[in-house]
Amino acid sequence: MNKTDVLIIGAGPTGLFCAHQLGIIGLSCEIVDNLDKAGGQCIELYPDKPIYDIPAVPECTGEELTNNLLRQIKPFNVNFHLNERVEEIKKFENRWHVKTSGGLEFDVAAIVIAGGVGSFEPRKFPVKECEKFEGNSLFYSIKDKSIFKDKTISIFGGGDSALDWAIELSNTSKVNLIHRRDGFSGAEASVQKVKELNDQRKLNLYTKYQMDSVLGDKNIEAVKIIHDEGEIKEIKSDYVLGFFGLIMQLGPILDWGLNIDKKTVQVNTENFETNVSGIFAIGDICYYPGKLKLILSGFHEGALAARGCFKYAKPDEKLRFEFTTTSKAAQERLGIKK
Amino acid sequence: MAKITYNTHDNKTHTIDVQNGLTVMEGAVQNDIPGIDADCGGGMACATCHVYVKEEWLDKLPAKEDGEEDMLDMAFEPKNNSRLSCQLIVSDELDGLEVNIPSKQG
Numbered sequence: 001m002n003k004t005d006v007l008i009i010g011a012g013p014t015g016l017f018c019a020h021q022l023g024i025i026g027l028s029c030e031i032v033d034n035l036d037k038a039g040g041q042c043i044e045l046y047p048d049k050p051i052y053d054i055p056a057v058p059e060c061t062g063e064e065l066t067n068n069l070l071r072q073i074k075p076f077n078v079n080f081h082l083n084e085r086v087e088e089i090k091k092f093e094n095r096w097h098v099k100t101s102g103g104l105e106f107d108v109a110a111i112v113i114a115g116g117v118g119s120f121e122p123r124k125f126p127v128k129e130c131e132k133f134e135g136n137s138l139f140y141s142i143k144d145k146s147i148f149k150d151k152t153i154s155i156f157g158g159g160d161s162a163l164d165w166a167i168e169l170s171n172t173s174k175v176n177l178i179h180r181r182d183g184f185s186g187a188e189a190s191v192q193k194v195k196e197l198n199d200q201r202k203l204n205l206y207t208k209y210q211m212d213s214v215l216g217d218k219n220i221e222a223v224k225i226i227h228d229e230g231e232i233k234e235i236k237s238d239y240v241l242g243f244f245g246l247i248m249q250l251g252p253i254l255d256w257g258l259n260i261d262k263k264t265v266q267v268n269t270e271n272f273e274t275n276v277s278g279i280f281a282i283g284d285i286c287y288y289p290g291k292l293k294l295i296l297s298g299f300h301e302g303a304l305a306a307r308g309c310f311k312y313a314k315p316d317e318k319l320r321f322e323f324t325t326t327s328k329a330a331q332e333r334l335g336i337k338k
Numbered sequence: 339m340a341k342i343t344y345n346t347h348d349n350k351t352h353t354i355d356v357q358n359g360l361t362v363m364e365g366a367v368q369n370d371i372p373g374i375d376a377d378c379g380g381g382m383a384c385a386t387c388h389v390y391v392k393e394e395w396l397d398k399l400p401a402k403e404d405g406e407e408d409m410l411d412m413a414f415e416p417k418n419n420s421r422l423s424c425q426l427i428v429s430d431e432l433d434g435l436e437v438n439i440p441s442k443q444g
Contacts, residue, residue: 045383117377117384123444126415158411180416185408210416228418245412247386247444248377262367263375284379293379 002079004028005313006306007098007108009086009253012040014283014298015114016069021306023076024330027313029112030079032086032100034119039066041116041284042295044246055296065295075335085119087252089279094312096278110309113274113281114302117248117263125156125242129214137220138240148173152236154223156211157243158183163190165241166203175203176235178225182207209233214240253285261287271308272301278312280305340433344371344389347441356428362437363387363423373439380424382406386444387423388413389437399426399435414440 006022008015011033022029037043042051042062050059060068084100089111091097098106122140124130130138142165149172155162158179163186166177177194184191198205212226215234222236250263259266259275264287267273272280282301284293291297310319324330331338342365343353356365366374366387375386382405391399396419406425410416423437 041378041383045378123412123414159408180411181407183407185411245385248384249444263377 001097001105001107002030003107004030004079005108006030006110006112006309007032007086007096007106008112008114009033010040010114010116010283010285011035011038011080011082012114012116012283012298013042013065013069013295014116014302015040015112016066016073017299018112018114018282018302018306019076019078020069020073021303022309023073023078023333024324025306025310025319026329026333027306027309028076030081030106032081032084032104034083034085034101034121036083038070038080038082039063042066044120051295053294053296075333085251089256091278094315109278109313111279112302112305112309113253113265113279113285114283114298115250115253115281115285117284118250118253119248120246121249121251122242123244123247125211125244127211127213130211130240130242133214133216133220133240136218137216137238138214138242140242140244142241145169148239151238152176153239153241154178154235154237155241155243158185159243159245160186160190161243162186162241163194165243167193167197170197170203176206176237177203178206178209178211180208180210204235206233206235264291267301270304272305273308280308340428340430340435342428342432343434343436345436345438346371346373347439348372358429360428361424362389362426362428362432362435365428366423366439371439373441373443374423375443376424382409382422382425385409385413385422388416388443389421389423389439390417391419391421392436392438393419395435398431414442414444 005027006029008029008031011031019029043066047063084102087101088099089096096108152174154176155166156178166175169175197203208228209225212224214220215222222234224232224234226232265281267281267286269288272282274281282305283298339355342356345351352371354369363376377386378384406422410420
């Protein structure tokens, strides 16, 4: 079991800055996130889009913001547990025992939920029968591409994931790429490449088509696709891949006894603690009168929640307010050599 | 002010007076109309405020900006009359607008 002062759920900007604030006041923390990298919505939804309202940063991208925050918390050597979702929390005397989807266990004094709008999960096909094939011949992400060799693959979607995989798999598989319109949201170079491959008959592009149904018994044998005008085509497929981006779902947080309203967790504005003592919520996932879903608000909330955690982590000590400009202790924690 | 009608998936009809300047998404969220999640808060970054616009309104609405169609690729069962309700700003011209909310957003 990993023993630390605070567990932060969510490695978005709010969670990262909260780790910084915990480090400054001398508390240890570890961070769990369901994605495979830090950055949360900044990285997943808009890595290249500029943000203009971070105080004292006139312009930066989601990726730059994330990298800067990671650099800022570097002195604290925070452990990240990526691709893990927190599944279960249990009060154990004065501490919390936490379990993740991958079987990790934590023993912590306090929990900070910085979970944005929930954990990111792949967005699935609306067609009901797809569930039956999920994980055997229908996938929303690729773990082992060797299974597709010499098979017929139908890929749905028009973003970078769909285009990149269509291009890559067309080397070793027969690929159908199906998208709901002529335009694509993926990179222009990839769009051109796909069109070239289509002209050279190295893949089959179907635009203005969407999935109608999947056919097959144990494994998929074919998919039916339907054109905007109603025409239906049946195409043989061994595998179906769907790349429709990610959707955010609150998941297990719903079961922790927190006051939840419209996918947000109610907190007080003194230290952003929830109705359950020792559990804090900050960033987009928290709600209080006047709440703004801005990154800068998340930073403020994280700073106060970190101080709120102190009494649980070090009940016998008193937290003194200090500035990083002058505090020797804070500067030592930051590893600053004078 | 415009009267906006939201038809939810349970076959209920909600007609609401929405103030000019708010979005069709905000009109739904502020009045607790179910089915519009608006996870990203109106940033055109999530496609969970997706609605189907009544056909006769399609041409009367402001055109889609760059990015809306890309985001609609991610929506649940997008159709030709799909819009993101966070991009529809209410004005007197939208008085009488009718939208259907999809069975789910993801």
